[in-house]
Amino acid sequence: MTDVQGLPGDEAKDLPAHTAQGIPKEDLVLPGPDFVDRTVAATDRTPRVLRNLQSLFDHGRPAGTGHVSILPVDQGVEHSAASAFAANPRYLDPRNIVELAVEGGCNAVAGTLGVLGAVSRRYAHRIPFIVRLNHNELLTYPNHYDQIMFGNVEQCFDLGAAGVGATVHFGSEQSDRRLREAGEVFARAHELGMFTVLWCCLRNSAFKKDGVDHSVSADLTGQADHLGVTIEADIVKQNQPENNGGYPALGFGGTDRLLYDRLTTDHPIDLTRRQAANCCMGRVGLINSGGASAGQGDLAQAVRTAVINKRAGGTGLITGRKAFQRPTDEGIELLHAVQDVYLDDGITVA
Template sequence: MNSILELLGEESGSLLDHQCQTIDKSRLTLPGPDFVSRVCANSDRNSRVLRSLETLFAHGRLSQTGYMSILPVDQGVEHSAGASFAVNPDYFDPENIVRLAIEGGCNAVASTVGVLGAVSRKYAHRIPFLVKLNHNELLTYPNSYDQRMFASVKRAYDLGAVAVGATIYFGSPESRRQIEEVSLAFETAHELGLACFLWCYLRNPAFKTDQDYHVSADLTGQANHLGVTLQADIIKQKQATNNGGYRAIQFGKTNDLVYEQLSSDHPIDLCRYQVANCYMGRAGLINSGGASSGNSDLAQAVRTAVINKRAGGMGLISGRKAFQRPLKEGIELLNRIQDVYLDSEITIA
């Protein structure tokens, strides 16, 4: 706990002592060692999906806690290989990506069908694979910022994956096509026994006005709600840093109670509203770790993990902060994130 206090610095009291007065924790379905049996087994998921989810929860340093720490490395497509790996060329090699996830104690490694397929016979039985099905590639000019399918669910199943993931750019002109594609893919994945993760990201230039409302609690919350409607088992979302997107952009429908009673300006309350939109936690919320910014990465990652855990979230999925540094430092960063979820003194707000 002392190292966590040190990393949180002046915010330690605000983040560790805060108690939510918005949505009480008693209303949430919280993570725990029995999450699959207590929550998922009551759904329409078949026994093979339950086994896949249990496999994810049973791996790595967070095994049997109900929390997840995942290494995602699809940035070679999403941000270009050069932009992602030039600072650490070892990660042009897929094997080093998987090694970092294993040695870093992660529950799973998430990457492209190419990366995971290249080393599947050596590693698919050693760490759960999460195959990302669609991507936004940045070589087409001009960029269109559109998620397109790169892999089939059957291909992910054949290489030994236990889960698939996809991104939808909610709010974009292409989102309705993406919704249809992902809905069909997730139906197939569940039939084959694979768990489904959905990156519920917002993407529209109109969402930037006086602030960047791509990370507002109300808009990301609604994206989460659409994601669980598609039967995603786990929602990946950027942690909310502001609120009032509906009001600022002046579109769609909301309710004053969202801002007056169900959320506040406190970061834990903003994240709590994101959890609430994941069927009150019946689908787990994992927050993304964000871009690497150098020496502050470790403190930022721990801060994000504390907010997620205390809000009722299920974990963190952190990539660039881990792989854009030497292996030993990447392992340390992943372990420090996991330490937050292992620390019994960090409780639900």
């Protein structure tokens, strides 16, 4: 097993030792092997949703921990196939994508309708599929950054998907419509027995002010999480926060000084705990993004993100480009290193 506690560099001592400030772990509903029985079974989700969600938690190397490691490969649409796969063209073949998720020990693979549908009869029974239905394609010029549906829920059901995903870019001009569409998709997915994942991000150039990008502030991303669980996302995917104070800096919306003075600090674990708290205090799983690939240092950065997520009370990591934009053996090593964080009993909730 990877020596995960030795990887986060200068934070190697601080991250494992930090005691959370603001929201105590005792107030959270924490991940665990009985999470579906203990928490989700009390909701309005149908038995079929519970079964598919349990299959997610029972799969891959993290099986039985209540945590997840998901491989997402939808970047051929969001970031163009050239930018996504030029570094490793073999992943233009959907079979290789799913094989990476299987060999990498992931709980699930997330992708587009076309990619997962191309290999569903071979693999849908071997690893849970999550179909992400809406995307922002990059051929419209000038690009308008608008998510559109690339399929419907019935198609996801027919190919054997365990879950359905959608994206809302909160703060964008189209976010109201996307939120309504995602809510309709999630309601239908639950009717058919599939769990739901919301890619819950912020996108607005006005969120950048005085050199600070508040699209990754804990207060704004936390509110996006809260809106995500309101449309009954079972899992929320969110970028890990890097700062706080988006509301007062931008001078809009509603907040309270207690959020900044008492409920959190500037420590990354405390900032991420704020996100988890806004996911119904952990009743909805928070997974953080592994982020773009920067080459050297990706492994340490991915492990750092996983340590922060786990210690904050999160459910796991969704790691794509850092894994598939490198040789297969290195991608598998990175995925295993992330999973080792959640398998390491020495890394506890802060």
